[in-house]
Amino acid sequence: MDKGLGSVTWWGFSPAIDLIDYYEKANCNTIRSDGEKVGHINILLIGSGDIRHVLKSIASLNRRKGCSVHFYILENNMELYARALLLLSLALENPNTCGLQEKVELLIEIYGNSLVRSQTAAYIQQASNSFIEMVTDFDCLEERLPVFDLNSLKYKERDMLEGIFKLWRKPETDIFDIKHCWDLRVRQHLGTRYDTAKGAFDWDYSMKLCDRGAEIIGSRLYQRWRKEGVAFLLRDGNYDSPNKTLASGMIFQVDGERLGRRGYWGDIVVSPYISFGLECAEERFFKRANREYASDAEAITQYNITSLLHELQTGEPYIEPEAAASESTMSTVVEEETEDVEDLKPAEDISSDQQAKYLPCENVKISFLPLNSLPDMTTKSKYQKLFDVVYFSNSMVHHLVPPISDIFADKSMLILETAKFITELSRDQYVDFTNKIDGMAKQVGCETMIDCNPLKDSFAFYKFQRQKTTM
Structure with missing residues (x-):
């Protein structure tokens, strides 16, 4: 730790x-x-x-x-x-x-x-x-x-x-x-x-x-x-x-x-x-x-x-x-x-005519996945080519390896958090970190979408385009 x-x-x-x-x-x-x-x-x-x-x-x-x-x-x-x-x-x-x-x-x-x-x-x-x-x-x-x-x-x-x-x-x-x-x-x-x-x-x-x-x-x-x-x-x-x-x-x-x-x-x-x-x-x-x-x-x-x-x-x-x-x-x-x-009333004290305790959110769904389950997701058919946006924090980007591209949708976007605000790192170290994750993104088939300045930007943005296979 x-x-x-x-x-x-x-x-x-x-x-x-x-x-x-x-x-x-x-x-x-x-x-x-x-x-x-x-x-x-x-x-x-x-x-x-x-x-x-x-x-x-x-x-x-x-x-x-x-x-x-x-x-x-x-x-x-x-x-x-x-x-x-x-x-x-x-x-x-x-x-x-x-x-x-x-x-x-x-x-x-x-x-x-x-x-x-x-x-x-x-x-x-x-x-x-x-x-x-x-x-x-x-x-x-x-x-x-x-x-x-x-x-x-x-x-x-x-x-x-x-x-x-x-x-x-x-x-x-x-x-x-x-x-x-x-x-x-x-x-x-x-x-x-x-x-x-x-x-x-x-x-x-x-x-x-x-x-x-x-x-x-x-x-x-x-x-x-x-x-x-x-x-x-x-x-x-x-x-x-x-x-x-x-x-x-x-x-x-x-x-x-x-x-x-x-x-x-x-x-x-x-x-x-x-x-x-x-x-x-x-x-x-x-x-x-x-x-x-x-x-x-x-x-x-x-x-x-x-x-x-x-x-x-x-x-x-x-x-x-x-x-x-x-x-x-x-x-x-x-x-x-x-x-x-x-x-504020406890939830159990709310009368029946106030049972709409929460705002409706029909166009939003939030699913919680099993802990540390990313490697398993690449082998499950329900996640194949599913995600239009994939976001990695700087503490989890080590999981960005080539098999992960199987869960990317065509023309999807990859967002990587830089280490700009990780104060435990020196300037040279967090610049090196940005360069490292840039290489990792390109290894999984992504190309730069927005140029990232490691000294100023909190995120690096990439676009994924699946390569068409030829018979």
Whole structure:
């Protein structure tokens, strides 16, 4: 396990992108956003770690007449599936049961904080009760959240999911002391530099993240997150409950014996700000005063998530209220939504006339594949020539070998995450990584679609064209 990055990718190391938009722009097939030609897209996400690409892609789907998409998600850790189910179901909650502002705050808090408010912890417990029912009864899942498909998972993986949700629903806080776990990880990572941790954090921010285009994060936010794992403080309150969705188990060899240990085994050096906090269509967030940004990644994340959830909920692009557009506050408060998280009703308390607890998503399907099942997929006929878009994270790209091309559809698109924001690598190392994955892509029959600058770009894009065989 890398001391800084850990072994579980709780959040992505690249900004969220609209996969469907890139696919259309690449003209890989006949799908167009003008409504004249429509179709279905199959997207395989390998090791993406979180829901960022799925959320951004489905939020814009209403703009595309007749277009439908099927996401296939493949990870190496079952806790990532549980988190995806929780966060995506939260994003799809009906506004009658969860208002937009509360939804945004809950999602961001669960996504990127080691410690959450008691109200958020209560929401996780309530949602876990519902998911225990759904992962043990697929008829219940089909009735409540038909957008999700767990049929491909093995029985032991379904049992693991149930066990994870049972852990999350426990009210006890001492079963996962994330403050202690976080401090142990920081001590292990810094070693003798622990006594000067503040200087070490500042060095990583100034000399690594800023050098890679992440200066907008802000030193204050980055220092706070590195110290205690709390990335977002969107509302006044006590952030003192452990975020149990960040708990996972690892097996260690101790004196020849295999011992399991629950802890926090994720990133402690890059931060959850990368996914939604670096890029934004609103230029005002990037204005400077005295050579300093007037805003930071926390405000950008809140705006971006609000925009995505608003469009997902209404089908219309988000227009910020005038009061929230004030340059002095940089706030994204949604005035129409005033109810507090404390007033959220548990799923079982919702009356029958409110049983539409989730937004309809007839044109989206999200399937979870067995862990580490990519090699097996190349031998199964149902996956042959299936995927129009294939995405590899930088931690899973070693699986990009020639047999994988069997699952690529003709004229499909391959997206590879670069190592731009992997701060544990030097500049020369992450440039070499980009050159290496470029060679791997070409070995499986892909050609460059968009030129990739390893110092600036978070992704490398390729187009696959199956060679016609001659008799």
